[in-house]
Amino acid sequence: MTLPIFREKSDDSVGWGQSTGRDSTVSAVDRALHGLRHMIATERLVAGQRMPPESELCDELDVSRGSLREAIRMLAALRVIEPRHGSGTYVSQLRSEDIIGSLSLTVDLLPLTGLLELYEIRRVLESHAAAQAAARMTESGIRTLYACIEEMEATSDPAATFAPNQRFHAEIARASGNPALEAMLEVFRPRSHNYQVYDLPEGVRIKRASDDDHRVIAEAIANRDPVAAATAAAAHAAHTEKWLRGYLPDDGVPPSGAAGNSA
Amino acid sequence: MTLPIFREKSDDSVGWGQSTGRDSTVSAVDRALHGLRHMIATERLVAGQRMPPESELCDELDVSRGSLREAIRMLAALRVIEPRHGSGTYVSQLRSEDIIGSLSLTVDLLPLTGLLELYEIRRVLESHAAAQAAARMTESGIRTLYACIEEMEATSDPAATFAPNQRFHAEIARASGNPALEAMLEVFRPRSHNYQVYDLPEGVRIKRASDDDHRVIAEAIANRDPVAAATAAAAHAAHTEKWLRGYLPDDGVPPSGAAGNSA
DNA sequence: ATCCGAGAGTTGTCCGATGACTTGCGGGGA
DNA sequence: TCCCCGCAAGTCATCGGACAACTCTCGGAT
Numbered sequence: 001m002t003l004p005i006f007r008e009k010s011d012d013s014v015g016w017g018q019s020t021g022r023d024s025t026v027s028a029v030d031r032a033l034h035g036l037r038h039m040i041a042t043e044r045l046v047a048g049q050r051m052p053p054e055s056e057l058c059d060e061l062d063v064s065r066g067s068l069r070e071a072i073r074m075l076a077a078l079r080v081i082e083p084r085h086g087s088g089t090y091v092s093q094l095r096s097e098d099i100i101g102s103l104s105l106t107v108d109l110l111p112l113t114g115l116l117e118l119y120e121i122r123r124v125l126e127s128h129a130a131a132q133a134a135a136r137m138t139e140s141g142i143r144t145l146y147a148c149i150e151e152m153e154a155t156s157d158p159a160a161t162f163a164p165n166q167r168f169h170a171e172i173a174r175a176s177g178n179p180a181l182e183a184m185l186e187v188f189r190p191r192s193h194n195y196q197v198y199d200l201p202e203g204v205r206i207k208r209a210s211d212d213d214h215r216v217i218a219e220a221i222a223n224r225d226p227v228a229a230a231t232a233a234a235a236h237a238a239h240t241e242k243w244l245r246g247y248l249p250d251d252g253v254p255p256s257g258a259a260g261n262s263a
Numbered sequence: 264m265t266l267p268i269f270r271e272k273s274d275d276s277v278g279w280g281q282s283t284g285r286d287s288t289v290s291a292v293d294r295a296l297h298g299l300r301h302m303i304a305t306e307r308l309v310a311g312q313r314m315p316p317e318s319e320l321c322d323e324l325d326v327s328r329g330s331l332r333e334a335i336r337m338l339a340a341l342r343v344i345e346p347r348h349g350s351g352t353y354v355s356q357l358r359s360e361d362i363i364g365s366l367s368l369t370v371d372l373l374p375l376t377g378l379l380e381l382y383e384i385r386r387v388l389e390s391h392a393a394a395q396a397a398a399r400m401t402e403s404g405i406r407t408l409y410a411c412i413e414e415m416e417a418t419s420d421p422a423a424t425f426a427p428n429q430r431f432h433a434e435i436a437r438a439s440g441n442p443a444l445e446a447m448l449e450v451f452r453p454r455s456h457n458y459q460v461y462d463l464p465e466g467v468r469i470k471r472a473s474d475d476d477h478r479v480i481a482e483a484i485a486n487r488d489p490v491a492a493a494t495a496a497a498a499h500a501a502h503t504e505k506w507l508r509g510y511l512p513d514d515g516v517p518p519s520g521a522a523g524n525s526a
Numbered sequence: 527a528t529c530c531g532a533g534a535g536t537t538g539t540c541c542g543a544t545g546a547c548t549t550g551c552g553g554g555g556a
Numbered sequence: 557t558c559c560c561c562g563c564a565a566g567t568c569a570t571c572g573g574a575c576a577a578c579t580c581t582c583g584g585a586t
Contacts, residue, residue: 037368096373099370106341118443121447128387178380180384
């Protein structure tokens with residue numbers, strides 16, 4: 001691997017490690033964080049490798065063990081490293097899906113307005129994934145899609161539709177062949193169920209519309225028609241987005257009568 | 264005080280630990296992490312609010328101060344909370360662009376194969392943003408685009424093209440009107456410069472092709488033609504992706520079956 | 527050859543103390 | 557009266573040490 005001309009950015013990560021220039025403007029945790037990150041960026045530590053023990057890292061980075069551990073936890077939250085009790089701290093595989101998966105803890109905390117911004121992204125990506133799936137999905141995958149559809153249509157219980165709905169979309173995402181895309185759609189999707197649109201007064205109508213959407217998507221994929229699949233998936237995501245937007249005026253109140261939508 | 268602790272496991276505690284599922288005993292840091300997250304999710308702490316001091320949180324969550332601080336750092340790395348020295352720890356604004364921006368520290372660490380997976384996503388999103396920009400960008404924004412283009416074309420120094428290139432794409436992203444989309448493109452973009460494609464033997468040709476791409480994109484946006492803008496932006500991203508892919512096959516191992524990865 | 531226990535190595539957790547920074551309050555001077 | 561300054565309380569930042577919990581290897585016993 002001589003090729004990757006790896007240019008470590010010179011933003012604020014120069015001269016880490018020497019205690020003489022202990023810049024008072026940089027906190028100890030930042031020193032440890034950037035120091036560890038630098039070790040990985042420069043491939044001194046490679047994916048899957050066990051890192052030196054905390055005591056050595058403390059010595060090299062010139063921070064206390066407490067500060068070092070806080071930096072370690074930050075990188076662990078970002079799925080860059082993975083501490084194992086009693087064994088050591090390991091660099092993760094650094095796969096794109098892992099990195100993106102680090103958002104799973106936080107998207108649930110977004111207010112509805114921020115969530116809707118993510119839904120525009122989701123709509124575009126879901127559409128793209130469906131197009132790819134139309135070209136790549138296996139026959140057995142397509143059969144799985146229809147199995148999910150039938151399972152969803154067989155019940156009107158919102159809780160029972162959750163799992164097959166997840167599987168349906170996950171199957172399409174996986175067929176896209178891009179793990180990063182799959183992970184991103186996975187992160188964005190589950191939140192749509194925190195607001196339980198099926199419990200609205202129009203729940204029955206909404207569920208039927210959703211079922212119809214799923215059939216159209218599956219048909220397009222089965223017909224190997226990427227454009228139709230993309231269109232259908234975008235429409236489906238747009239529907240969800242529209243229903244969700246109904247929650248905007250007052251939080252938690254169904255928008256039957258008090259819908260003062262401004263968008 | 265002596266609360267029996269929150270035991271509502273079956274609510275929203277999914278997808279955060281991919282380990283082999285040993286949840287019989289929960290570590291102290293996990294208790295603190297989920298406790299804090301739960302306070303925010305249930306809106307006991309709202310965006311922008313100052314959190315209780317660490318001593319109180321330690322008492323309530325029943326963890327030591329060290330473990331609590333590690334949990335705090337994890338949420339801080341995810342941009343959910345923000346500690347301020349001497350003042351207190353505050354819940355962030357919880358905007359989608361903040362959450363997505365937490366990836367900025369990690370994308371630089373991805374190996375090239377993972378980066379290429381992100382580039383497929385980037386291509387789709389850049390295309391969408393360009394289409395939106397064609398419909399929404401102001402006249403002054405369009406003038407800025409051309410100013411960036413001229414600045415880029417005026418030099419052949421890779422370092423000098425970096426800034427205007429950033430501004431060009433950032434302007435289009437901002438014109439999309441979606442802060443989350445803007446942040447995501449911002450996260451994905453800068454990495455393209457860590458591999459300095461302009462320093463390749465074909466650098467001159469590549470740069471000219473890139474300049475041409477930028478002109479086509481700007482023309483389409485100026486003509487208020489979303490479809491043309493989307494196409495041009497997708498083509499531009501695809502070009503970058505192709506050049507970057509040139510770094511891939513480098514090896515001491517013969518590329519049998521293209522690394523087995525289902526592209 | 528297999529099983530198992532001891533021991534070294536490593537991370538997890540807690541405690542106490544001190545430094546650094548912010549903020550608000552009140553005193554002193556113009 | 558008004559403004560500036562300094563003090564003090566509150567809070568986070570950092571350090572050092574100690575012990576517990578866990579993993580893994582190695583050597584002995586069966």
